[in-house]
Amino acid sequence: MKIVRWLRRFWDKHGPTRRLKIVEGDALPAILPRRDLILTRDDGDDWSVGMRCPCGCGEPIELMVLKEAKPRWDVRIDESRRPTLHPSVWRQKGCRSHFWIRQGRIHWCD
Template sequence: MRVLKYFFKWFWSLFRRKNEIDYLFVDDVPDHYANHIVYIVGEGHSWLLSMRCPCGCRRIIKLNTLKDAKPCWKYYIEANKITIQPSVWGVDGCRSHFIIRKGSVKWVDGAGV
């Protein structure tokens, strides 16, 4: 059943608008990433958010969610939409700076596409 759910999320991601982000709970870090999907990694308790950069550069972004380690991000799911806090600011590669709020990418200071 999980494989089927993963397939439909991946298939749907092919037709989504570029600034829309969806999420998927997984037990381990995925081998292959779909665009516009935040993978919430962990068995029982999440410890990592992982995704491709929404600018299109295909870089993999991994965000720690463990409260005892720094830096640490939080995520919320409301009305089936994900919000991630604080913002994500790449220090290498494309150097995108963005916020994911209610399932949409909000670019900071004109960063990204």
């Protein structure tokens, strides 16, 4: 198992970056992409960012970006559509993954 985790983290660091796709509406699609993140936007307002957990468990993660939401995340997108999220993502249930997303790359917290 440790080799699988090491390979996944190596791929996150050196593989292709994750991109952000924008969908209209206030709900995430039923099926999330394997690597990319989804930003839901309704009437010009950003609602949430969704993704599959990068640890490999594949569980969906939804992070609210709406200004009134608590907790909430800030999302920035660079010119190459690479997302940066702030603060970190820390799953409290399931796999308990803890990571940052910066310029489309996963940075794991140990």
